[in-house]
Amino acid sequence: MDDLERPHFAVSFVLDRGDFALLFEALQARGYTTIGPTPRDGVIVCDELSGVDDLPIGWTDEQERGSYRLHRRDDLALFGYTLGPHPWKRFLSPPVVRLWQAEQTGKGFKIIAEEQPAVQYALIGVRACDLYALHFQDRMHLDGPHIDTDYQRRRAAAFIVAVNCSQAGATCFCSSMGTGPKAGPGFDLALTEVLGAERHYFLVEVGSELGAAVLAALPHRLATEAEQAQANAVIAETATHMGRTLDTNGLKELLYRNYEHPHWEVVAEQCLTCGNCTQVCPTCFCYTIEDATDLTGQHAERWRKDDSCFTTSFSFISSGSIRTSAKARYRQWLIHKLVASSDQFGLSGCVGCGRCITWCPVGIDITAEAVALRSGGEYEHA
């Protein structure tokens, strides 16, 4: 079933914090590898979790342009932080994949198809912006004339546990992009964490029959109107605390008619063309293909590797690279994120997650660049 068409049931349920560990057990009993956020080396990464204790319990993050720090909270929230540098795409479209091998035979060569590992991931803690980004990745990998079968298999097997945000980071602007902080369609279960002085529980929404079956294995009950209202208030409060905004009105026309705006030179003087922004972006999907042979010429391999529009090799054609300057590469990236992706895929290429702002080593801020282009280029860089 198309994720955008999954049923989205109106009733909500309550799962008490004390029973939350059972969600992991129920998913693992169904064969899922449980993936989610976990603190490591001063950052919240996404990786395999053995259980609830691997979550960043009692941690929160502080983010700004080119800056990320973890701090202890004064409570034991399970999801009391925003986003780390890892988008979920790495589990559905791994950054390095061998596509096939070829062996010389007497008369030619034979292709050896790559064995596709049977992965079945439960993604726990998918925020609203990242859920939208998964739909974007679906458009790219599944809706064109050439389907990415590896992605298709991984995506179809994935179980999505979304988490509505209970706080917004200083670099978040999902409200501006219409992608959060409440998860839209496409989840199997969606949780809102409610943490008060007396009670700690999760309001649970069910988005699929499979989600209903997993919830059925857990102790739960129908939410009261008061509990529903409490959860709604958490999300509504989050929406009022976005650290950034982006005015999308008329942005498409503005950017398309300003290819030669002098501000592109200003940002190019700062940009290192390191590609960090593309690596952390949940919607960036570009890759390159590399072929290699062994020294005997008997064996060849084809690999797909993540690439970035910030490399000169990415736009290399027969006579050289098309985008040789930082200006050309930054302009390509920003315009593709903010407007051209919508023309191409019918979905925004930017979900307002703010990762590119946090993880840019020189603190370039996509929302501030848009403001500068709109206002005639006046903007003070970090």
Ligand code: SF4
């Ligand atoms: S905008 Fe920042 S993160 Fe992106 S390529 Fe330039 S310096 Fe690197």
Ligand code: SF4
């Ligand atoms: S462009 Fe930046 S803010 Fe937008 S989705 Fe990508 S990483 Fe997030």
